[in-house]
Amino acid sequence: MAIAEEDTKPLAYIPEIILKKRKVNEAAALRRKEQLELRKLSSKKNKDGFIKLPEEFVREYRARELDLVKMKHRTKRKRPAMVPSKSKLIFIIRIQGKNDMHPKTRKILYNLGLSRIFSAVFAKANESILGKLQRVEPYVTYGYPNLRNVRELVYKKGFAKIDKQRVPLTDNNIIEQALGKHGILCMEDIVHEIANVGPHFKEVISFLWPFELEKPGGGGLQGKKSLYKDGGDAGNREDDINDLINEMN
16 A cells, blocks of 8 residues: 655745844843843842842831831820930930831931931930930930040041031141131030030031941940830930940040
8 A cells, every 4th residue: 555645845944144143132032031030139139138038028117117106105205304404415326227217217317417326426405306316215325425525536536527528637727617707726626615515516516427436345235225224225324325435435
């Protein structure tokens, strides 16, 4: 029995240039797909390069919302008399980071000049400052610095803020140019104005860059957000702030 011959059709001829073009296009499409996947992956990474899982985003969101709730509760508390009549000057140190911090808390810290952990500023104790401190209480500690520590901070850690730049106070001419019209001509004038909360205290504080302190050794800070009077790190230390300044200066 004869086997019928299969109908065979010749393959269509495709010019080599078209084949090369197809290959180039396929490679380009593959690269674009890889880049898209990398962009998606990068968008899910945090600043340390680790991929955040959905539950981590949920946990961070809840922590920040809890921070806001606690802030509102603190503002409803009756504010204690935090500053004795003998002292109008307080020194504020930021002691916590921002992982579980609500944006409103961060904004208050930035308004105080405390944009980084272990940054510190002098402030005049008034209702406005005390209200802000009450709102960000777990993230700061503060108290009444003595004259010796005011002087050492200015001389050892003091920098000027000129055109948004951090400038070393190596020349009294820098001070005279910025504050001479207020009668403040040198480092000792700055110390005197701060320590006595003088009439140009605001101008001097605006002239100074926030102090950048060292991480304390010897157990000066335990990482606890509870109040200092309750065995934690935060809140008012009164005169004990001087011991912490000595560790961080």
